[in-house]
Amino acid sequence: MLVEGAIVDLDGARPGYVRLRGTQVVETGQIGTDSSHGTERRVHGIVVPAPVNSHTHLGDSGFQREPPRGRLAEVVGAPGGAKFRYLSETKARAKAAGAREALRRMAREGTAGVIDFREEGLAGVRLLRRAAGKLPLDLRILGRPLRRPIDPAELGALLDISDGVGLSSAREEDRETRRAIASACRERGKRYALHASEESREDPAEFLDPHPDLLVHLLSATEEDLGAVAREGVPVAVCPRSNALFGQAPDLAAFERSGVTTLLGTDNGMLNAPSLFRELEFAYVSQRLRHRGVSPGFLVKAAFLSPWAWLGRPEVARVAPGHDGPKLIFRLPADDPEYALVARATEQLIVRPESPRPA
Ligand SMILES: [Zn+2]
Numbered sequence: 001m002l003v004e005g006a007i008v009d010l011d012g013a014r015p016g017y018v019r020l021r022g023t024q025v026v027e028t029g030q031i032g033t034d035s036s037h038g039t040e041r042r043v044h045g046i047v048v049p050a051p052v053n054s055h056t057h058l059g060d061s062g063f064q065r066e067p068p069r070g071r072l073a074e075v076v077g078a079p080g081g082a083k084f085r086y087l088s089e090t091k092a093r094a095k096a097a098g099a100r101e102a103l104r105r106m107a108r109e110g111t112a113g114v115i116d117f118r119e120e121g122l123a124g125v126r127l128l129r130r131a132a133g134k135l136p137l138d139l140r141i142l143g144r145p146l147r148r149p150i151d152p153a154e155l156g157a158l159l160d161i162s163d164g165v166g167l168s169s170a171r172e173e174d175r176e177t178r179r180a181i182a183s184a185c186r187e188r189g190k191r192y193a194l195h196a197s198e199e200s201r202e203d204p205a206e207f208l209d210p211h212p213d214l215l216v217h218l219l220s221a222t223e224e225d226l227g228a229v230a231r232e233g234v235p236v237a238v239c240p241r242s243n244a245l246f247g248q249a250p251d252l253a254a255f256e257r258s259g260v261t262t263l264l265g266t267d268n269g270m271l272n273a274p275s276l277f278r279e280l281e282f283a284y285v286s287q288r289l290r291h292r293g294v295s296p297g298f299l300v301k302a303a304f305l306s307p308w309a310w311l312g313r314p315e316v317a318r319v320a321p322g323h324d325g326p327k328l329i330f331r332l333p334a335d336d337p338e339y340a341l342v343a344r345a346t347e348q349l350i351v352r353p354e355s356p357r358p359a
Helices: 072-076 082-089 093-110 121-132 151-159 174-188 223-232 242-243 250-256 278-291 296-310 335-342
Strands: 001-010 012-023 026-031 044-049 052-057 113-117 138-143 164-169 191-196 214-217 236-238 263-264 327-330
Touching: 001 296, 001 335, 012 113, 012 296, 012 327, 044 335, 052 236, 052 263, 072 082, 093 121, 093 263, 113 296, 121 278, 138 191, 151 164, 151 263, 164 174, 174 191, 191 327, 223 250, 236 250, 242 278, 250 263, 250 278, 250 296, 263 278, 263 296, 278 296, 278 335, 296 335
Parallel strands: 001 044, 052 113, 113 138, 138 164, 164 191, 191 214, 214 236, 236 263
Antiparallel strands: 001 012, 012 026, 044 327
16 A cells, blocks of 8 residues: 655654555655555555553543542542542452453554553552453553552562553652662563652652653643753653643643653543543643644654653654554645644544555
């Protein structure tokens, strides 16, 4: 198949063609110079690496009612918030079914990677891993050990089956606990991540000690805080729709200015559909509403490109022969491809390439 229009990847957005065999890119170049001699199916559109949902809590996806209109702690805080009540009162099978539905939806919509913060200790990680089954998603589960003080046996068992640890926040976990968790993760080649400056500002000296592999939110961070995070080289996942439900918004223009590596996530399954297309559009439009424009290119990087380096698969973020990994084709005009991906893309516009021919 030949796609003529635009390529969007780590080298930027540019006009061009992409020739694919199955889902594999075999040739790219300037439009009109391809070697297919008019023999292949030809579509007009945009080729981009598949997106990654960089922050979810899929365990509460089975909660499908309007979320309560309370403060953050009343809705998603432990142990009394609506979310943790749902988790403790709901049977594992029902929670797994909710998570499975969210994962299937993401796979159908072309999302190729997911970074989930999973509560409920070892059982929580197992539940999500089983729910994912063989779906075509690169799912990374950051679990949460339950015992305090840290029980090395529990933490070790958790790291055996998870991709690391995702903590609630530095405010809720003392430094000794954070250091014990981070060093165990480091030893095992796993990731240590946490939420930071969500409802109110926290001191970067706290949440950057020990050095995390990923932060989430930084909603109440100052420009100086963002600068400190950028200098430490820690990526930050933002979830603007989730924040909006609590009357807040990340200052994405400040994120863009700070140079901090930004990723995009959809947060709790009980709050929002796990759709990155909805998240992208809301992120862009809500910033315009606040008269703080953020560039479409910045949001494209956050959803489609930057997460692949975090996942240890940087080759996916390039559309070129030899750079294997999931790519998407959108039947969208190529005039302004980054804006089209942010404000116009939906799953219905994804063109599915033919299945690979037998060798
Ligand atoms: Zn979260």
